[in-house]
């Protein structure tokens with residue numbers, strides 16, 4: 308039987324970060340679980356390459372979008388390889404195969420009467436690549452809070468409104484179609500509100516898939532990207548079955564509407580089978596905020612995999628965060644869990660058990676009778692698989708750790724080191740039982756953990772001397788007592804060396820700066836100033852800085868200086884202030900007049916070129932670049948204080 312699953316197709320306007328890795332790792336875990344259940348599991352990942360954002364990123368790097376997109380798509384593929392995440396298909400939306408499928412699907416929707424042409428004026432968010440319904444000029448995008456822009460186009464429209472009831476019927480009849488439940492409710496509420504037809508082509512954008520017979524139109528990125536899931540496997544089979552429809556689209560929660568509303572609607576209109584399930588996981592938060600390329604608060608997977616290894620990262624992500632909910636990423640928690648659960652827990656059990664078998668039984672698994680742990684193991688097998696089936700990975704792992712801690716207690720209670728020295732004739736049999744129980748529990752745990760920490764499990768498997776490859780293990784046939792007595796075990800290899808907390812975190816953070824610079828270079832960007840985190844200050848220290856909103860009343864160049872502008876700034880005091888700002892290379896006097904700025908109002912006055920400056924304008928200062936003034940998206944009154 309086939310099982311076809313997908314990750315989102317990642318935008319190529321930035322480099323991979325740990326948020327993307329989270330999705331791909333989870334998809335890899337599911338692929339491995341399905342394979343261990345005997346499915347022909349096929350995973351598609353890939354790159355979403357068209358649209359304004361990618362075009363802008365490419366132009367900013369001084370390149371054509373096609374070359375730029377290829378390089379970034381390769382960087383994503385390389386990251387998945389480095390993380391040990393095998394994908395079966397990597398679909399690029401710029402590929403000929405995909406172009407052809409998009410045009411084919413468009414034709415089918417057209418033939419079925421779901422496409423029409425009409426003029427459209429709306430507020431468009433270039434960041435989210437979406438028209439914002441109901442927005443007026445000047446409104447902000449509700450998702451990213453950036454200003455929308457008014458765009459007028461002659462476009463093709465998709466009759467989404469005609470599919471409202473069919474979509475609602477789908478969610479009603481198949482409660483698993485959108486999961487988790489909270490996302491299903493969100494989607495249903497949205498659809499019940501009523502659906503508007505969707506403009507699916509753009510004449511304002513060049514970098515995209517051309518609309519047949521319309522030279523200057525390209526498809527809207529979502530009409531393009533979602534179809535990638537289909538073009539990756541169109542016409543292909545696995546396990547004697549058509550790969551399409553997908554069994555699972557795994558995505559982050561912010562793109563659930565595209566996947567649970569637009570995508571099935573496009574397929575309904577084209578008369579094609581619908582995916583079985585859309586599962587939206589939560590966000591990985593970093594210091595309480597969503598980690599994202601555009602916010603710059605990014606952690607990359609590379610430093611983590613290089614310092615603590617891929618399995619440490621995989622284990623942390625799946626154990627720490629309830630899959631489907633948001634969760635925090637922190638280096639502290641990452642190293643903490645690694646030490647307590649992997650190094651002290653699993654690693655310690657494996658090395659103790661195998662060392663004792665070498666020491667007391669010449670490296671051969673002893674024969675044994677009944678064990679009190681067999682029932683615990685049977686329950687762990689049942690529970691872990693049931694949780695994995697529901698994508699409850701953290702609970703699945705808890706079940707396995709339940710088994711590990713039961714075995715730990717059992718070993719302490721049996722005290723095999725005492726049994727080995729005992730003269731009692733029963734002691735030898737008891738020692739055999741203890742060692743067999745520990746090794747067999749380790750084998751069972753290894754099979755259950757293989758989808759989550761595959762590299763380490765493969766090592767334990769070799770250490771146990773198993774003849775069959777771990778890949779061939781199946782949950783359905785996993786049961787207590789299958790470890791053959793007499794089997795020779797292998798050398799003991801260190802699995803999870805203990806990490807010194809502070810030193811490890813410092814190493815990862817130092818590498819993070821290096822990797823960020825390499826990624827910026829790969830993206831053709833000026834290497835960002837890797838501003839080291841400043842020393843922490845108390846709130847009272849910050850309160851000493853009087854930051855205020857000012858309005859620039861007039862601006863002129865300072866004679867004899869290329870850098871300085873002489874500004875009069877209204878800060879709602881009796882007199883406007885005179886401020887000299889070193890921004891003349893970035894802003895003209897005309898651009899400054901009438902502009903609202905943020906000033907430091909309580910700086911000591913300072914004389915420059917014979918003029919006394921009473922304050923400082925706040926700007927981002929980029930190493931080797933021009934200053935960028937701080938400002939507000941919403942209107943704010945002059946004189947308002949920032950705190």
Ligand code: MSP
Nearest residue numbers: 315316317318326330355532533558559590591598
């Ligand atoms: N190109 C679209 C998807 C098109 S699918 C046909 C896109 N790309 S993206 O590069 O922005 O990737 C978004 C996905 O990356 C999220 O849905 C999620 O799977 C993952 N994540 C990105 N940042 C994340 C977090 N901070 N936390 C968790 N997942 C994150 O949207």
